[in-house]
Amino acid sequence: MGEFRFLLNGKVVTVKAPPCYTLLEVLRYVLRMTGTKEGCARGDCGECTVLLDGEPVHACLTVMTQVEGRSVTTIEGIDPQHPLVRAFVEAGAVQCGHCTPGLIISSYALLSRNPSPTEEEVREAIRGNLCRCTGYSKIVRAVLSAAGV
Ligand code: FES
Ligand code: FES
Structure with a gap:
């Protein structure tokens, strides 16, 4: 041990x-x-x-x-009231939810270093996060919406 x-x-x-x-x-x-x-x-x-x-x-x-x-x-360290969490729910970017914690963490890291990302920058930041359910449009929209873009 x-x-x-x-x-x-x-x-x-x-x-x-x-x-x-x-x-x-x-x-x-x-x-x-x-x-x-x-x-x-x-x-x-x-x-x-x-x-x-x-x-x-x-x-x-x-x-x-x-x-x-x-x-x-x-993910337990991210405030449930964080704009990203709310945006994922509001955009319908969560279906089975298995990918969601990882996506929120990757998006959180992106917004921490780049508060106003472009769509391309969001897609690049979540490139390694696979989602089998939603397609990525709602996820990307959620991240942009949390950024106020
Ligand atoms: S469980 Fe770690 S990358 Fe898939
Ligand atoms: S919501 Fe099911 S894998 Fe992404």
């Missing part, structure tokens, strides 16, 4: 886990935080996207030794 200490949604946490565990496994199976979804578990779908020191990463490809001492933000 390894012991890992890091900031999770603004609070210091210490977890014990096998050193080979990924951040996704620690979030879901050790901490029981199931907001971050598991899709492919090999870096293809983007469902597990979280922020590591503010940058979107695949939690399924991030091992715990990379997380030690750093800051992680998951």
Whole structure:
């Protein structure tokens, strides 16, 4: 067992886990935080996207030794009243919802560094987030609407 200490949604946490565990496994199976979804578990779908020191990463490809001492933000760390969350609901950009946490995290990272993105910039930012249900028009509209564009 390894012991890992890091900031999770603004609070210091210490977890014990096998050193080979990924951040996704620690979030879901050790901490029981199931907001971050598991899709492919090999870096293809983007469902597990979280922020590591503010940058979107695949939690399924991030091992715990990379997380030690750093800051992680998951969907649980995003205010449910955040304009992005409201915009996704209002635009009908959520169907089964499996892709939604990862999409919101990727979009949140985009708006943090670029508050007024173009449609192309939104599409680029969510390029790694696959959605099997909605097509992407409503998702892109939601992000632009949250940005007030
Ligand atoms: S579950 Fe991590 S990219 Fe698919
Ligand atoms: S809403 Fe179902 S995968 Fe995106």
